[in-house]
Amino acid sequence: MKKQQELEPSIGSVPDSALRFVGFLSFFDRYGTAPMLVALSLGTSLSFAQAVQLIASYALFYAIGQPIWGILSDRFGRLAILRAALTGAGLSAIASILFTGFIPLLIARSLTGLLFGALYPTLMTLLGDTRTGVERARGLSDLQIYSSLGTTLATLASGAVATFVDWRLVFALPAFGCAAALFSLRKVAEPAHSRARFNFRAAVRPMNLALYAIVFLEGGLLMGPLTYIVPALQESGVEIGLAGALGCAFALGVILGARLMRKLVARFSRTWLIGGGGLLLSVAFLPSALFPSPASYTVTAFFLGAANAIMH
DSSP, X not given: OHHHHHHSOEETTEEHHHHHHHXXXXXXXXXXXXXXXXXXXXXXXXXXXXXXXXXXXXXXXXXXXXXXXXHHHHHHOHXXXXXXXXXXXXXXXXXXXXXXXXXXXXXXXXXXXXXXXXXXXXXXXXXXXXXXHHHHHHXXXXXXXXXXXXXXXXXXXXXXXXXXXXXXXXXXXXXHHHHHHXXXXXXXXXOTTOOOOOOHHHHTOHHHHHHHHHHHHHHHHXXXXXXXXXXXXXHTTOOHHHHHHHHTHXXXXXXXXXXXXXXXXXXXXXXXXXXXHHHXXXXXXXHHHHSOSHHHHHHHHHHHHHHHHHHO
């Protein structure tokens, strides 16, 4: 058992491999819909605008759930919430493949976003509970890399799978992933220090409110345009398989940025890193704004990924 623990690092009593897989799964589902918007609208009764609304609603409920999941994980424990969210997310993903009408599918994807939205923040909270300083930043860097692999696979494959196989398969795969994640966590005990009392007064301190405002702006600038990178590539004449591959520049940016962060975090303060990431985020839009083309969209996706890794 001791030898196994040496081979398998863990956060508390939760194997790192399980947490990395959950991070991968969370981002696969989060980024799997955008590349198949065209195929989804063609394979259902949805218009392209309605297909886009599925992503908007998913993202909205993903965001709305964040403070709720935080309070619940303080009350009931991180691992309990992780298991509950995986169960609900798997069921919602299954519901997503049962409907083709706009309203039922919108409800299913909204619930999926709400439940998948619990996964990544809970993983980060587990890191915060059990690691400090540089080790915490390095753990988050590793988590970003695996999450980016999920983004890469979703961006690369979901459009082609939806076009040449069936759009339902893109929604079904995360359901299987949730079942696998639950199986991997079946014997894991709740880590120590995974519960805390919710401190509302601390949550609404002026500096925290300022941070929420910055994150709100950053989320709109970073994640909003990213949704349309692959559709923009398709609109500019790039075939769907290549558009997915070029859209993976975002994930490549995250992976390289996360590796760079392992060195930067020991030399610069968090304030400098957030500022540097924000500057890079601003620069990311210039190529597409000045010279709209498949090449510039790809460059923008890459810099969005790098900014994401450095700011976070």
